Amino acid sequence: MKQNKQESLISLIQEAYSLIERHPEFEEQYNRIVSNSKSPEELVGKLESLINEYHNNNKKSKVYLSPVDLYNTDEISKLKEFRRNFLEEIIKFNPKLKQEPSQYELSNSETLLYELDSLDEFFESYFIVKEIKSNDKIKKDITGYLLCNQDQENQIELAEIYVSPEFRREGIAKSAVKEAINLYTKLGYNLIALVHKGNKNPQRLLIDLGFEKRSEVDSCLIEFVYDKNLRKI
């Protein structure tokens, strides 16, 4: 096998492994292709079409916000599970949480994470749904959640956003925030988001979508503002 073919096989295998990491269901197809290919050239061809098919399907996917039904126990437990995962990730950016983790359990109402019972009073909570149509079938995945909080008369705070690790880097959070911007600016609101200083990924995302970095709220949070009069996306 020539060196450049070998290199393309290696990079395809690496790409396939990174897909498997994010989507374990991909592994079965990958193993089938590897064991059925009779030559490295055949393997390259089959891997290329599998990965292309995956990317094409992804491009066809639609991402939307679906309000969480807080009277539905299945939806509440899904949201709780997501929020627990969110807290586990966010804790590393928050020195206060690191120091006193026991105070911040989900069951404690005076926590950074608000009691679920009061969610419908203060927050609009949404699941972030990814929908893919293939061969006339529709596959819907609940990939994460977004909590929005009306913290002032004309302002909505994007309070929490979370996407499950297996769905990350596919533009899902970006589409969800875009939808929230469209929804709330049409209703006349500006948007804000408070992000931990060390949490760089959401900061990039907000800037890309037209938010402006305004101020540091305390030693660890930065405020981002989307002013409907200044920006259009």
Ligand SMILES: CC(C)(COP(=O)(O)OP(=O)(O)OC[C@H]1O[C@@H](n2cnc3c(N)ncnc32)[C@H](O)[C@@H]1OP(=O)(O)O)[C@@H](O)C(=O)NCCC(=O)NCCS
């Ligand atoms: C932050 C988070 C919601 C992003 O979700 P996501 O669906 O992977 O984000 P997207 O794919 O829409 O990424 C949009 C942009 O954000 C930035 N970004 C997101 N993840 C990134 C990463 N791992 N490395 C570098 N940039 C990243 C990039 O600018 C990216 O645009 P690009 O892919 O065109 O470069 C997700 O990583 C998460 O749930 N993190 C844990 C919870 C959290 O930190 N929430 C935010 C604080 S409230």
